[in-house]
Amino acid sequence: MRGKVAVVTGATRGCGRAIAVELGRAGATVFVTGRTTRNQKSAMGRTETIEETAELVDAAGGRGVPVRCDFGVVTEVDALVERIHSEVDGRLDVLVDDVWGGDPYAEFGTAYWESDLDKALTMVRNGLETHLIALHRLLPLLVRTGGGLAIEVTDGDTDEYVGAGVPYYLVKSGVRAIGRALGAELAGHGCTGLTVTPGFLRSEAMLDHFGVTEETWRDAVASDPHFAVSETPAYLARGVVALATDPKVERFAGRTLASWTLMRTYGVTDVDGSRPDFGRWMADVVKPGLDPSQADPAEYR
Numbered sequence: 001m002r003g004k005v006a007v008v009t010g011a012t013r014g015c016g017r018a019i020a021v022e023l024g025r026a027g028a029t030v031f032v033t034g035r036t037t038r039n040q041k042s043a044m045g046r047t048e049t050i051e052e053t054a055e056l057v058d059a060a061g062g063r064g065v066p067v068r069c070d071f072g073v074v075t076e077v078d079a080l081v082e083r084i085h086s087e088v089d090g091r092l093d094v095l096v097d098d099v100w101g102g103d104p105y106a107e108f109g110t111a112y113w114e115s116d117l118d119k120a121l122t123m124v125r126n127g128l129e130t131h132l133i134a135l136h137r138l139l140p141l142l143v144r145t146g147g148g149l150a151i152e153v154t155d156g157d158t159d160e161y162v163g164a165g166v167p168y169y170l171v172k173s174g175v176r177a178i179g180r181a182l183g184a185e186l187a188g189h190g191c192t193g194l195t196v197t198p199g200f201l202r203s204e205a206m207l208d209h210f211g212v213t214e215e216t217w218r219d220a221v222a223s224d225p226h227f228a229v230s231e232t233p234a235y236l237a238r239g240v241v242a243l244a245t246d247p248k249v250e251r252f253a254g255r256t257l258a259s260w261t262l263m264r265t266y267g268v269t270d271v272d273g274s275r276p277d278f279g280r281w282m283a284d285v286v287k288p289g290l291d292p293s294q295a296d297p298a299e300y301r
Helices: 014-025 050-060 074-088 117-145 166-187 204-210 217-222 225-229 233-244 259-266 278-286
Strands: 005-009 029-034 063-068 094-097 149-153 192-197 256-258
Touching: 005 014, 005 074, 005 117, 014 029, 014 050, 014 063, 014 094, 014 149, 014 233, 029 050, 029 074, 050 063, 063 074, 074 117, 094 117, 117 149, 117 166, 149 166, 149 233, 166 192, 166 256, 192 233, 192 259, 204 217, 217 225, 225 278, 233 259, 256 259, 259 278
Parallel strands: 005 029, 005 094, 029 063, 094 149, 149 192, 192 256
Antiparallel strands: none
């Protein structure tokens, strides 16, 4: 991907960070965008920063350009567009839309009508309106460059409701819907739009939730047996790079592709060489209601 330019929104941590790093490893210039910098935290309250991500992109062999941007503020997104014009002549080959910012407002396990309405609406604004603003301002660059790829990042590969609350479901299914629409709208402009999702993600926040590190993550399996089939953010990120370098990527236009789908398609592996298949685990263990302790996670890695 030498000479290619990517923008990753929500690149501060999680899949966004990993995707930015893997695009850099492939040689791309990556505009690393998010709200948390070394001088300013977002409402997420996390310690990871866009500067750290950009440094990881550099270390991987690419060029990381950290740009603080709140995608809920149109003027800040316009400033990002101007930065892209000034630094790379407005070139944009890959847009990865991974804005989220909904965790502080989630009320899982609470009936929607008993939940905090302000939190619900903020989650929708942070998780959906931000995507619409980013696309409205950045897609013109992608279309002008030609042959580009726009990837929405969500949670889950189907619109089946499996709990987690109405606002969360609306955001994540809405992002899948955006990907379907992009597949149709961009096809007429020589570009491709689609959606991707990880499985059970070992993000920084999830590791903290279980009180483990990437080195000790298996200790958390005792409290949640499904975590045995979890994956690092790099797993999905490697699939994204495979998509970005696939000369026939348009065949996936409008689809939602999971990390395990990308594994089956491109043969990507996680950082430990395993191939977690959370989709098959869901089909074989979770949906039938089987006791996960009676299944062998090794058969799904």
